[in-house]
Amino acid sequence: xxxxxxxxxxxxxxxxxxxxxxxxxxxxxxxxxxxxxxxxxxxxxxxxxxxxxxxxxxxxxxxxxxxxxxxxxxxxxxxxxxxxxxxxxxxxxxxxxxxxxxxxxxxxxxxxxxxxxxxxxxxxxxxxxxxxxxxxxxxxxxxxxxxxxxxxxxxxxxxxxxxxxxxxxxxxxxxxxxxxxxxxxxxxxxxxxxxxxxxxxxxxxxxxxxxxxxxxxxxxxxxxxxxxxxxxxxxxxxxxxxxxxxxxxxxxxxxxxxxxxxxxxxxxxxxxxxxxxxxxxxxxxxxxxxxxxxxxxxxxxxxxxxxxxxxxxxxxxxxxxxxxxxxxxxxxxxxxxxxxxxxxxxxxxxxxxxxxxxxxxxxxxxxxxxxxxxxxxxxxxxxxxxxxxxxxxxxxxxxxxxxxxxxxxxxxxxxxxxxxxxxxxxxxxxxxxxxxxxxxxxxxxxxxxxxxxxxxxxxxxxxxxxxxxxxxxxxxxxxxxxxxxxxxxxxxxxxxxxxxxxxxxxxxxxxxxxxxxxxxxxxxxxxxxxxxxxxxxxxxxxx
RNA sequence: GCGCCCGUAGCUCAAUUGGAUAGAGCAUCAGCCUUCUAAGCUGAGGGUUAGUGGUUCGAGUCCACUCGGGCGUACCA
Numbered sequence: 001x002x003x004x005x006x007x008x009x010x011x012x013x014x015x016x017x018x019x020x021x022x023x024x025x026x027x028x029x030x031x032x033x034x035x036x037x038x039x040x041x042x043x044x045x046x047x048x049x050x051x052x053x054x055x056x057x058x059x060x061x062x063x064x065x066x067x068x069x070x071x072x073x074x075x076x077x078x079x080x081x082x083x084x085x086x087x088x089x090x091x092x093x094x095x096x097x098x099x100x101x102x103x104x105x106x107x108x109x110x111x112x113x114x115x116x117x118x119x120x121x122x123x124x125x126x127x128x129x130x131x132x133x134x135x136x137x138x139x140x141x142x143x144x145x146x147x148x149x150x151x152x153x154x155x156x157x158x159x160x161x162x163x164x165x166x167x168x169x170x171x172x173x174x175x176x177x178x179x180x181x182x183x184x185x186x187x188x189x190x191x192x193x194x195x196x197x198x199x200x201x202x203x204x205x206x207x208x209x210x211x212x213x214x215x216x217x218x219x220x221x222x223x224x225x226x227x228x229x230x231x232x233x234x235x236x237x238x239x240x241x242x243x244x245x246x247x248x249x250x251x252x253x254x255x256x257x258x259x260x261x262x263x264x265x266x267x268x269x270x271x272x273x274x275x276x277x278x279x280x281x282x283x284x285x286x287x288x289x290x291x292x293x294x295x296x297x298x299x300x301x302x303x304x305x306x307x308x309x310x311x312x313x314x315x316x317x318x319x320x321x322x323x324x325x326x327x328x329x330x331x332x333x334x335x336x337x338x339x340x341x342x343x344x345x346x347x348x349x350x351x352x353x354x355x356x357x358x359x360x361x362x363x364x365x366x367x368x369x370x371x372x373x374x375x376x377x378x379x380x381x382x383x384x385x386x387x388x389x390x391x392x393x394x395x396x397x398x399x400x401x402x403x404x405x406x407x408x409x410x411x412x413x414x415x416x417x418x419x420x421x422x423x424x425x426x427x428x429x430x431x432x433x434x435x436x437x438x439x440x441x442x443x444x445x446x447x448x449x450x451x452x453x454x455x456x457x458x459x460x461x462x463x464x465x466x467x468x469x470x471x472x473x474x475x476x477x478x479x480x481x482x483x484x485x486x487x488x489x490x491x492x493x494x495x496x497x498x499x500x501x502x503x504x505x506x507x508x509x510x511x512x513x514x515x516x517x518x519x520x521x522x523x524x525x526x527x528x529x530x531x532x533x534x535x536x537x538x539x540x541x542x543x
Numbered sequence: 544g545c546g547c548c549c550g551u552a553g554c555u556c557a558a559u560u561g562g563a564u565a566g567a568g569c570a571u572c573a574g575c576c577u578u579c580u581a582a583g584c585u586g587a588g589g590g591u592u593a594g595u596g597g598u599u600c601g602a603g604u605c606c607a608c609u610c611g612g613g614c615g616u617a618c619c620a
Contacts, residue, residue, distance in 0.1 A: 027559060030566080040562060043600080053600075078563050079600060124620075161620075279618055290546080290616090297618040304620050329614045332547050358548060359613065400556065403548060405613065407555065412569090420582085421568070427582050435579050442579090475559065487557065490567075501575090501584040543582065 001091070001467045002026050004070060005037055005084055012063040018045055019060070026084075028468065035075070035083030036464060042080040053080030091463040092451035098466060098523040099448070106469045106530050112151035116322040117315055118144045121238070121245075122159040125230040126170050127195055128380045129237045132328070135360050135406060137381075138397035138536070139482060140326045141243045143355070145534045146477035146485070152322065156244070159311060161251040161304075162227050169193065171223030177202040178222070182211040201229045237381050241390055242536050249314075251307050259310040260302060264295070272344055287340040304334070309341040316347050323352045324480070332356050355480055357402040363409040379410070388413050391537045395422040398482045398535060421490060422537065425528065428493035430543040432525040435505055439518055442506050446522055447515035454516055458499040462520065465492050466527055473534070482535070489531040496524050 005026050013019035022044050029038045042060060046053035057076040064074070073085040098105045120140025123133050144154045161167075173193040180186050181202050188194075205213065205225060213221060238245065254260050264280070267273040272283050278298035282305065285292050295306045315323050325335065335354045343349050362369040362379060369379070385393050392413065399421065400406050439445075454463070469488070476484040505521060508514040529539040 023560060025560060027562085029563075030558085031563070034563065038562085043562075044560090046600080081563070164620080166620075277618080281618095294618045299618075301618085303618065308620090329548065331615085331620080333615050334620075336546095356548075356614095361613085404556075405549065409555085412555090423582050424568090427580080431580055431583080438579055471559095479559090483557085484559095487567085494567085497583055498585095500579080504579070506579045543580080 001086060001464070002037060002471055005039070008064050008066055009039075009041075011065060012060065015063050016060065018049060021045075021048065028464075029083065034077060034081070035073075035085045037084045037086075039082045039084075040080075042076075042082060046080060056080065057082050086464070088455050088460060089452050091460060091467065092454055094463055094466050095451055095519050095523045096448055098526050099446075099519065102526060103530060103533075105526060106149065106473050108150045108470060108474050110151050110474065111147070111321075114152050114321040115155070115319060116147050116152040116324065117155045117157055117318070117320045118147070118324040118326065119157045119159055119315075120324075120326040121234075123234070124161050124166060125227045125234065126166055126193065127230060128197055128233050128382065131362055131379045131381060131384055131408060132360055134241075134381045134384070134393060135357055135397045136326055136328060137238060137241060137243055138394050139355070139357055139402055140324075141241075141536055142394075142398050142482040142485075142534065143324060143326070143477075143480055145536065146473065146480075146482060147322070147324075149473050149534060150477045155246045155320075157247040157249055158245045159249045159251065161307075162223075163252055167223055167227070170198075170226050171220075173198050174201055174226045175216070175222040178205055178213065181206050182214055184214075197230070197233070198226070201226060204229070237385075240382065240385055241394065249311070251311065254307050254310045254314075259313070260307055263306060263310045263313070264302075266345065267295070267341075270344070282337070282341060284337060284340055287344050289336055289340050293337055305337050305341065308334075308338045312338060312342055312352070313345075313347070316342075316351075321351060324355060325352065326355045326357065329356050329358050353480065355402060358405045360397075360406045360408050363407060364411065369410075384410075384413070391426070392420060392422050394536050395420075395486065399486045401481060401483050421486075423543070425489050425493045425532065426538070426540050427543055428496050429525060429528045429532070429539045430541060431500065432496070432521045432528075433541040435521060436518070436525070439506060439514075444506065444511070444514050444518060446518045447512070448519050450512040450516045451519065453510075453513045454520055456499075456503060458495070458502050459517075459520060462492070462495045462499060462524060465495055466523060469527055469531070485531060485534055489528065489535075492524065492527060492531075496521070496528075 006024060009019060009024055019041065022041060024039070024041060026037045026039050029035060042053045042057035045051070045056055049056070054076055057080045061074050061076065061082060066074070068087075070087060070090040071084055072087045075083050075085075077083050101107075118140055120143075121129070121133060121137050123129060129137070140156070144156050147154050169191075170193055173188075176186050176188055176192065177198050180188070181199075216222070264273075267282060272286075273280055273295065274283065275281070279294045280296035281292045282295045283292055284290075293305060294303055296302050312323070327335065339349045339352065339354070342352070364379075381393070396408060396413065397406070454460070472484065472488045476482065476488075503517065505514060505517045508517060532539045
């Protein structure tokens with residue numbers, strides 16, 4: 001429908017040159033009395049051209065050539081909006097489209113042929129994924145799905161670092177737990193990893209090999225064991241969340257391949273770095289940032305900036321048209337340095353989209369739970385999923401805009417309550433499945449022969465909503481706003497539930513109407529299913 | 544101090560380049576199942592969009608300042 005209006009505006013623009021000067025936007029008005037779609041073009045042009053907006057609106061309307069079978073009415077309203085009203089017979093056409101395209105309905109080709117990478121989770125293997133990581137994981141996976149729906153070929157990548165002090169402390173934490181286990185009296189330092197999972201790994205080693213490693217001096221063995229076990233655990237958690245990474249990228253590789261060293265040379269060569277106090281600094285202040293930052297410490301060890309820039313260079317070299325980085329807000333100070341570094345080397349940083357999501361606040365029994373992997377007072381994602389299920393967890397994490405803080409109330413989530421919005425969506429799907437099972441028994445069949453019978457307000461509202469599906473996905477995806485899809489689905493489910501309460505499907509006024517309504521609810525079912533799959537949720541046939 | 548994000552109904556949150564009368568869910572109250580799943584539907588109450596000023600035909604949205612909260616502000620990542 002929107003495309004139709006856009007088309008007639010484009011036709012008119014050959015006569016009205018000024019229509020080419022603005023970005024045409026058609027919105028669905030809040031008030032039903034304001035029509036099905038609305039344009040504010042005349043208002044915007046009025047300012048530009050210094051003319052009366054209502055006059056302009058009249059001029060635009062008189063230059064639009066419309067098919068009366070599609071649009072029943074156009075009118076000027078308020079200060080100069082142009083409102084469009086659609087014919088009922090035109091709206092039912094969407095049912096045929098849905099039934100024809102099935103699981104592809106809503107997809108767009110706009111970015112087909114383009115490659116995107118979404119880098120997310122990227123937690124170092126120092127402990128199980130927590131609820132805190134969950135939001136990152138779910139947003140990243142959903143954004144990946146969305147980009148695929150608008151045509152991108154998407155790779156999902158997990159970047160990690162298994163070197164450095166963090167990991168040494170981790171390895172040593174495991175070693176001490178192991179020694180405790182075989183009977184040695186050892187003080188466990190306070191600033192070591194306190195989590196029970198370390199003890200579990202130690203037990204596993206002990207059960208397999210006894211005290212074989214009691215004299216193991218090298219930290220390497222324990223570090224490797226810890227990393228291996230923790231990574232296996234992380235992958236299992238992601239798998240439980242229905243997330244499959246395409247690649248795991250180890251920062252270490254950047255050193256082995258000599259990329260870090262090469263980059264350092266390049267900065268030096270381009271006179272973008274200098275030495276001071278025994279460290280190497282990047283001239284970020286010359287590149288428009290606040291201050292210069294260290295890229296190699298006086299100890300000779302690079303800071304994260306150097307490998308991070310080198311890592312992003314590999315992304316460019318791998319030919320991605322779009323690179324999405326997803327971080328929690330605790331990283332919001334780091335990425336400008338990386339981007340500035342890339343830009344100084346001539347890379348097009350418009351291709352890099354950095355998404356920052358705000359933190360999850362965990363509420364338990366009315367109190368805020370402070371999270372720290374080191375101190376081990378966290379709730380793991382697995383624990384949460386065991387209590388409420390993966391669908392609920394996924395939904396909770398994307399139902400709010402990513403720039404909003406998210407309150408995760410464990411008490412409510414654990415209740416497995418009927419009030420949960422996920423169930424509302426899934427219930428609509430299950431309800432339709434149930435109806436369709438019964439129509440079979442009643443020997444009623446789907447038919448698109450009499451769709452013109454779908455004239456009630458409840459039916460028309462559903463049809464218009466379905467029309468908006470593709471544009472909603474496109475808008476949400478281009479703007480990286482997964483929560484909008486959840487909102488859309490809640491609205492569609494709501495319109496269906498309302499329809500269900502007002503209209504009979506089996507034993508409607510006529511057999512023809514029944515069969516047209518079967519076509520309608522089959523279409524709704526398909527759209528719900530498609531939307532749920534973008535969100536990575538199941539579409540149950542029974543509840 | 545400085546940077547980023549946020550402040551909308553009792554609570555959790557929505558709200559297409561700035562658009563028309565700011566919407567949902569929960570909670571509260573009142574209704575709807577001998578008829579396709581009541582995990583549903585209908586109705587009621589609930590708001591100076593933190594505050595002040597500005598920009599304009601029009602501001603929850605943009606600008607300035609104030610207040611309040613989160614995250615940063617490392618030779619940690």
